[in-house]
Amino acid sequence: MSTLGTAIERVEDAALLMGRGRYIDDMPVAPGTGHAAILRSPHPHARLLSIDTEAALALPGVHAVVTGEDARAWSTPFIVSVRQPMEHWCIAIDRVRYAGEPVAIVVAEDRYRAEDALALIDVRYEPLDAVVDPEATLGADAPVLHEKVGSNLVSERSFRYGEPEAAFEAAAHTVTTTVRYPRNSCTPIECLGLIAAYDPGEDAYDVLSHFQGPLTLHPVMARALKVPGPRFRLRSVPDSGGSFGIKQAVFPLIVAMALAARKAARPVKWIEDRLEHLLAATSATNRMTRIEAAVEADGRIASLRLDQLEDCGAYLRAPEPATLYRNHGNLTGPYCIPHLAVNNRVVVTNKTPTGLNRGFGGPQLYYALERLMQRVAVTLGLDPLDVIKRNLVPADAMPYRAAAGAVLDAGDFPATLDHGAREGALDALRVRRDAARAEGRLYGIGFAAAVESSVSNMGYITTVLSAEERRKAGPKDGAVSHATVAVDPLGAVTVTADSIPQGQGHRTVLAQVVGDALGLAPAQVTVALEHDTQRDPWSIAAGNYSSRFSGAVAGAAHLAAVRVRERLARIASQQLNARPEDVRFEQGRIFAAGNPGNDLDFRRVASLVHWSPGSLPDGVPPALRETARWTPPQLTPPDDDDRINNSAAYSFIFDFCGVEVDRATGAVAIDRYVTTHDTGRRLNPALVDGQIRGAFAHAVGAAFYEELAYSEDGSFLSGTLADYLVPTACEVPDPQILHRDIPTPATPLGAKGVGEGNCMTTPVCLANAAADALGVESLDLPLTPARIGDLIHGPESTPPRP
Amino acid sequence: MKRLDRESRHRVALTLNGREANGWAEPRMLLSDFLRHELGATGTHVGCEHGVCGACTVRLDGAPVRACLTLAVQADGRRVDTVEGLASNGELNDLQKAFRRHHALQCGFCTAGILMSLDAWLESNPAPDEGEVRALLSGHLCRCTGYTGIVAAALDAAEARRREDGP
Incomplete structure (x- = not known):
């Protein structure tokens, strides 16, 4: 009996529950390995005048101190995705541009001593003016971060699809809103870490880490280290303590610590602490969006106009500005909006560089788009749900080519929405709201709909370049995944793949997928996902991001397992005297359809390829190891009109919720939350719901609590988990989860991505409910009691200073 | 001293x-x-x-x-x-098994601390309700699960222990 599609227990869990996980800080190290600590800039913007390391080096137990001079000698700046002379070194040279930027690294015999030595390094800075606001950074008097670039505006592109001007001219109404999405981060409970080694004999680096990919960054790192790819070996650990995109950000530190290992002439281990993590690891982009709709009288939207101002922090760190372009093709969301105008600006400010973070551009986009949908309803006096429904892409239009190029692959959005509203008892919630309001309470209902893009097109980021620049650079497209299925001499099955999991349970799902194809129980399939760039197949698309696992990686594993099955079927067909296509695989037995009594042991047939290649049928090669490579053919490069299909599959989400606002305190409480998903085929429903709940919890944090906050002068304000508030079990209610699965033809197993959607829908759904409760036009995240209190009672006056 | x-x-x-x-x-x-x-x-x-x-x-x-x-x-x-x-001879204890059954962990990094808190707390609070479990768990941060599975596992394990101990 196949377990694919059922909620089996995870193979990962026993070891993790026994405390036998193997995370980066648990991994064995070579004798003599040094432990690193990083000296970070206290200034958001300053000239580096001098660094005196003598006293630190004199401390017993200190092996080496690494500074920007070493980076200059042995590395190059990281390559930047836009054509700009921006220099981002792994350790600051001449200048620091954000509070927390690495200035020096101490390698010592243990971490305690390394931190002691940090205090002995004497750095002289000349502080410069800092700028943290994305609008202010464009001002004439703003300090310019990168003198060679000459401006804090590092990329600007305008796009036009259809006839947006005519649509706005003809529209009955124009509705506009402006939103400011804050900086936040999914902050995994395990911070960053790695172990780096250098071999001077071959001029080669070897790094073990929980870097999650994408491996587009492997050539970026190898190039920064000035070695060819094969001499930068990057291996992943068996277990990672969560990532949500964040562990992409270990890559600059991988380069820095590789240099430290070179200088200290010994392996170097570095484990980030929480204070460093919050201060300087990474962040989602903060984005200011002005969004405008040309609306017909019935609420139908003919055109959108977006002005997006994206703040990537002090450096455009690869793959940025990908956050801004990840959803470019589906900027119109789940809606049928034929005309679109977009202006994208990317700026730098004196803040930590940004990077991958669950939802990756989706939270920023949908906060604007779905706030606008709510504003359209309020402005026109329509029901917000009707406005959503009237604009959804109809089922008979699938696959639907959106204005900016996304090909929405499958689904029935209106029916899924109706399913959610009905099964989630929206009518009862409306009654509840009316009753609360009749008592004078502040109660509101919010809605949000979205398409959740998954399996990213490796070419979408090139939409930031002009068609001319793209022609010069060469085409970029596709999303290659790899998986290998091998059968050993006793018929035991092993699977490897390029997913680099971060706790999601990929081993369990791949055991289900391959067991399904070969007629084996998941327990008979061993899955090993530690990845090694020197030995495992991989492409630039490898890694754990863009919810690529269920569509791309599980799909490739299925294809590899089917190839193994086909080979075994040919061998078995000879012994069973049946045609290969009639051979069946079930419960570890192989037999001909219609004759299950005459069966063969899977292990016996499989072992033949090892022990007796001579007895195989003609044309069946010996040994049994199949690697499947898959890339979605629909992922082509951006066309000359800048249309881009940025993802292989688009899940559909429809959320609604009821919230109550406490008039006295400004606290917003979630009364009810319903989230409805079409994620294509669900490979393991428990893991799917786990992803939805996890994303929902992150979104509750983003909506109410979390902000990586800076003061105007660039000082960082949320450096501990007592300042950067993460929701606990008391703040995260259990959402009602509904499904309406429509398998997609876009991936081998019909599955779409599921890990990020609620980070896109939930913050804005909650904000729409709060806006409905308060009757306010604009509100920005996080919805803290102070901010809501200001909306209810007006801003607090500043207390007089004594 | x-x-x-x-x-x-x-x-x-x-x-x-x-x-x-x-x-x-x-x-x-x-x-x-x-x-x-x-x-x-x-x-x-x-x-x-x-x-x-x-x-x-x-x-x-x-x-x-x-x-x-x-x-x-x-x-x-x-x-x-x-x-x-917690486990003996490679066999998970009842609380650990409940965690596995309820998918109360994903990356597993926060899990050890949560198990140790619950292990101690359930000894003196054998019949908690959901609100009490959530209050206890508020001393722990989990970024993967949204806590639903953890709450369910704790309640499940507590109930199983009560049944075992009998009236």
């Missing part, structure tokens, strides 16, 4: 999960670092080193403590229980 020299390493002997264990620690060494890097008990995880996330929670003479806010030398001569002590 024993006086400790700041510059020296001191012998710290304790009972770890029922067995004698000992190692060396400077007075400033955290219990979390001592357990992990001196005794090799890496099941206890470090998530923040300032007492908020709860990942490093262990039991010291039975009481749950943050190992990152405890010095190794404070544990000298005392009993320390960690996640490695």
